Ligand SMILES: CC(=O)N[C@H]1[C@@H](OP(=O)(O)OP(=O)(O)OC[C@H]2O[C@@H](n3ccc(=O)[nH]c3=O)[C@H](O)[C@@H]2O)O[C@H](CO)[C@@H](O)[C@@H]1O[C@H](C)C(=O)N[C@@H](C)C(=O)N[C@H](CCC(=O)O)C(=O)O
Ligand SMILES: Nc1ncnc2c1ncn2[C@@H]1O[C@H](COP(=O)(O)OP(=O)(O)OP(=O)(O)O)[C@@H](O)[C@H]1O
């Protein structure tokens with residue numbers, strides 16, 4: 029592709045050398061993986077400034093550099109005012125604007141994003157649509173899976189996946205949009221057709237300065253709705269009306285609106301809901317009619333997730349009967365309220381709750397269902413929001429009968445410091461067993477008939493990151509093997 033064509037969506041830029049003869053084979057934002065013929069884009073990162081690596085990239089064969097300031101290099105430099113946006117715009121140009129041709133649903137909010145994307149995946153697959161999912165667990169395009177580094181990939185990787193989705197004729201692209209991604213412009217220029225807001229509670233205050241900044245980042249998805257290249261299709265925001273932040277999200281968009289909720293007046297609403305040990309039941313009222321939903325998914329938070337998914341599905345033309353069937357047959361999502369059954373007389377649940385609000389929701393749900401006592405095994409991630417640690421610890425002692433604090437992913441931090449942050453002002457009994465396997469074993473061995481053990485925080489994760497190394501660790505696998513051992517050698 030000609031350099032000029034690559035730059036066609038960037039409204040104005042300056043060049044240090046003529047670029048009319050420059051031919052581009054690819055794009056790179058990382059000098060460590062730059063290949064001959066690439067254009068290197070210098071991003072101002074959270075940790076380092078990519079401008080420092082322009083020369084390295086050119087030495088590796090980059091034919092031009094896109095930067096915000098002059099950099100010492102023999103290759104032509106294109107000067108722009110914002111390289112994050114330039115990355116998104118050149119990625120769109122290079123991959124021939126895939127988002128313009130795809131029907132894309134974006135989901136944002138503190139909790140529920142992964143679950144909603146999988147609920148939508150199941151709904152669309154009921155009607156034999158081809159789907160593409162991008163999110164925390166993996167990228168899955170028409171059944172083919174790819175591992176992920178981030179919940180929302182950088183703009184370049186994202187456009188590669190969108191391009192692939194277009195090639196394999198995906199009907200519905202469904203993706204999670206994190207606040208980091210919105211703040212860093214990873215989805216800038218993506219032409220979302222539907223944007224879903226789940227809820228906003230505390231998380232990521234290590235990255236965002238305060239709650240308002242976190243809210244502002246999340247609301248960018250709605251503020252940017254309709255800014256894409258395709259003006260033909262109507263865009264919609266799907267908003268949880270029961271969230272205290274609903275009004276701010278509604279105000280941030282000028283596009284179509286569909287609301288959902290349980291308590292407030294909303295377009296898609298759950299009424300007459302009941303919970304049992306086998307799931308949830310409610311009457312779902314919608315602009316196209318009412319239908320009874322029976323689902324194996326547990327907890328009020330699951331009803332919210334179903335309402336959000338139903339809202340987006342209705343806007344995408346799916347019938348209520350298809351939605352009903354899908355919610356009834358759902359397999360749930362890996363690591364989200366996932367039961368582990370090895371014939372034991374007590375319940376074991378694996379859940380990805382790693383925020384105060386999600387932990388509270390899951391524990392409250394268990395409290396409503398469990399006749400015995402509840403034991404929680406939980407920790408807090410290192411190099412992440414420190415201020416959520418005491419809150420998660422407090423929720424644990426408040427809603428569980430037995431509390432075992434253990435390692436999550438300590439990352440570069442000393443686990444003792446994490447436990448200290450969790451427990452300094454904590455009332456109520458708890459124990460600390462640093463080794464996660466030992467903590468799970470302790471909880472399972474102590475459990476009595478009718479009790480429930482909740483293993484929280486890591487859900488689907490298959491690793492534990494300690495001091496820069498990722499060791500294989502899978503809560504479900506560990507719990508299963510201990511339960512099997514207990515069955516074979518009862519004490
Ligand atoms: C803190 C954070 O968000 N970091 C993200 C960010 O990286 P960064 O800005 O720190 O990059 P950097 O290391 O400073 O480098 C700046 C630039 O220099 C380049 N570079 C760097 C070194 C070098 O030798 N050569 C070189 O060219 C880099 O490629 C980059 O372009 O941009 C990268 C590309 O998009 C992300 O992969 C990376 O995510 C890291 C791995 C991360 O852990 N992020 C988490 C916090 C995150 O984003 N989480 C959300 C989900 C949260 C949730 O919902 O719970 C997510 O979407 O995953
Ligand atoms: N609607 C909801 N409201 C509150 N908590 C929820 C909701 N849905 C799920 N949860 C809780 O949050 C946990 C994470 O759910 P899920 O993975 O769907 O969220 P996410 O937004 O994708 O999280 P992440 O930001 O880590 O990717 C679940 O395991 C459950 O405990």
Ligand SMILES: N[C@H](CCC[C@H](N)C(=O)O)C(=O)O
Nearest residue numbers: 382408409412436437485486
């Ligand atoms: N997307 C979240 C996941 C947290 C999961 C938890 N297990 C942890 O490692 O803190 C984050 O990166 O903050």
Ligand SMILES: [Mg+2]
Nearest residue numbers: 141142164204
């Ligand atoms: Mg997720």
